[in-house]
Amino acid sequence: MAGEPQADCLFCKIAAGEVPATVVRESETTVAFRDINPQAPTHVLVIPKAHYPDAASLSAAEPGIAADVLREAGEVAAGEQVDGNGYRIVFNTGAGAGQTVFHAHAHVLGGRGLQWPPG
DSSP: OBSSOOTOOHHHHHTTTOOOOOOEESSSSSSEESSSSSSEEEEEEEEEESSSSHHHHHHHHOHHHHHHHHHHHHHHHHHOOOOTOOOOOOOOGGGGTTTOOOOOOOEEEEOOOOOOOOO
């Protein structure tokens, strides 16, 4: 069922504390942790504790939690001191866009120049 933890989901296991991660922030509805394959000096993932496969399904079902993810992404950037130099928040949606874990998550990237277009 949407929103419920999925037994085979890595990010659900991280949110539940069953799989270790380097957590940098946690709120009632989100967990933020360092990416294990960082693409920038700051690369933190912000996930909702509720399971939704992507950002679109999360925002449709739980707009308040989607807003929490974005707010926490900003807090991560401030805590990592990248907000003054700019940072990027990325939601990959679908395998063709690079999504590898099908649990909604935001990438917070900063600490180096981020060119456009990405990827």
